[in-house]
Amino acid sequence: MLVKKDSGKKSCAIPARAFHRGFGGVGTILLFAGLGILLLPLSTFAQTPVPPPAQAPPAISPGAHAGGSASRSIASDALVREALRYDFGAHGTPRDLPRAIALYRKAAGRGSLPAMMLLSQRYEIGRGVPQDDRRAVLWLRRAAHGGYPPAEDALGDRYAGGVGLKKDDARAIRWYLRAARHGYGESQDLLGLRYERGEGVRKNLSRARYWYDRAAKDAGNPDAFARLGLFWEKGLGGPKSLEKAYVWDALARTTLPSVTARYRAIEKRLSPKTRKRLDREAADFLARYRPGWSRFRLAP
Numbered sequence: 001m002l003v004k005k006d007s008g009k010k011s012c013a014i015p016a017r018a019f020h021r022g023f024g025g026v027g028t029i030l031l032f033a034g035l036g037i038l039l040l041p042l043s044t045f046a047q048t049p050v051p052p053p054a055q056a057p058p059a060i061s062p063g064a065h066a067g068g069s070a071s072r073s074i075a076s077d078a079l080v081r082e083a084l085r086y087d088f089g090a091h092g093t094p095r096d097l098p099r100a101i102a103l104y105r106k107a108a109g110r111g112s113l114p115a116m117m118l119l120s121q122r123y124e125i126g127r128g129v130p131q132d133d134r135r136a137v138l139w140l141r142r143a144a145h146g147g148y149p150p151a152e153d154a155l156g157d158r159y160a161g162g163v164g165l166k167k168d169d170a171r172a173i174r175w176y177l178r179a180a181r182h183g184y185g186e187s188q189d190l191l192g193l194r195y196e197r198g199e200g201v202r203k204n205l206s207r208a209r210y211w212y213d214r215a216a217k218d219a220g221n222p223d224a225f226a227r228l229g230l231f232w233e234k235g236l237g238g239p240k241s242l243e244k245a246y247v248w249d250a251l252a253r254t255t256l257p258s259v260t261a262r263y264r265a266i267e268k269r270l271s272p273k274t275r276k277r278l279d280r281e282a283a284d285f286l287a288r289y290r291p292g293w294s295r296f297r298l299a300p
Contacts, residue, residue, distance in 0.1 A: 076112035079103050083115070084300040087128070091300060097128030108139070113148035116140075120151070137164045144175065149184035150296060152176075156187065160200075169200040180211065184296070185219020188212075192227060205237030216248070220293040225252035226259050233266065242266055243278055250282045 083103035089095035101122065107115035120139035123132045137158070143151030156175035159168045173194070179187035188211045194201050195208035209231050215224035225248050231237055233245035249263040267275060 073111075076107045076110045076115065079107035079110070080112055080115050080118070081300045083107065083118070087118075088300070101128045108142075111146075113143045113146045113151065116143035116146070117148055117151045117154070120154075133164045144178075147178075147182065149179040149182040149187070152179035152182065153184050153187045173200050180214065183214075183218045185215045185221040185224070185293075188215035188218060189221045189224050189227075192224060196227070205231070207237075209237035216251075217289050218292070220290060222252055222255040225249070226256050229259065229262065233262070242269060243274065246270060246275070246278050247282050247285070250279065251285065 080103070083100045085091055085093035086096045086103065087100035101119075104115045104119050104122070108119055116139045120136045120143065122128050123136035123139065125131065129135075140151055140155055140158070144155040152175050156172045156179065157163070158165045158172075159175065160172035161167070173191075176187040176191055176194075180191050191201075192208045192211035192215060193199070195204045195211060197203065201207075209228070212224040212227045212231065215221040216228055229245045229248035229252055232239075232241050232248060234240065246263070246266045249259050249266060252259040253263045270278070
């Protein structure tokens with residue numbers, strides 16, 4: 001997932017790993033503004049009245065449902081979309097938090113995993129309900145055990161940070177692995193970082209490269225693009241290739257300006273003909289993988 005910070009105009013990217021390292025799932029709520037994401041501390045909502053936001057509702061995964069028929073899942077998704085409209089006052093719907101919470105509960109009662117996750121977030125920050133971290137963990141566990149990747153990732157964050165649960169890095173890793181295997185880019189990128197640094201796992205650069213590659217392809221994670229550029233340039237955890245490094249850095253620099261200097265240095269070492277071919281490869285990569293990067297989003 002592309003994690004972005006609102007700049008007032010267009011969104012500018014920040015490293016995805018920062019989401020986990022300093023202000024991740026337990027401490028923040030994501031609000032989506034057009035194609036960007038606004039990352040706000042939970043205290044923004046926990047202790048002060050919430051003005052009607054200009055942002056669109058948060059992205060959630062369509063079709064995530066704990067059992068039941070396809071028609072039941074579709075009906076639950078419709079309830080979640082309606083709840084999001086009331087939650088954020090989207091599409092001309094008047095903002096009505098009590099009604100939104102009632103709809104989230106109804107959808108969760110029908111097995112909607114995104115609704116369970118949203119209820120967890122609201123209990124965590126006290127949005128529309130009294131702040132209650134015990135209930136937040138309860139709903140988060142239900143969504144995670146149901147196989148909802150964002151919830152699996154967030155539960156990993158809680159175990160990693162010891163927030164609302166006893167700190168347990170081994171369990172954190174297990175939940176990150178579950179989310180990563182379900183295609184969740186945040187967990188994939190974080191596992192890449194942990195294997196690269198040997199944090200909570202034995203250092204293994206080939207595993208780090210694997211998870212960065214998954215995060216890049218499954219979620220378009222810009223930080224994973226950048227790490228892969230470095231890994232291919234230096235031959236870390238696998239083969240060395242200046243051309244591969246150029247492609248990954250070309251993809252990364254569109255959202256991570258810090259990569260530009262490395263990209264320019266490699267660019268000077270390649271012929272115009274080679275660069276043209278590699279630019280086509282980067283475009284082909286986007287055409288092949290980008291359509292799947294929105295699969296964890298559900299519009300209201």
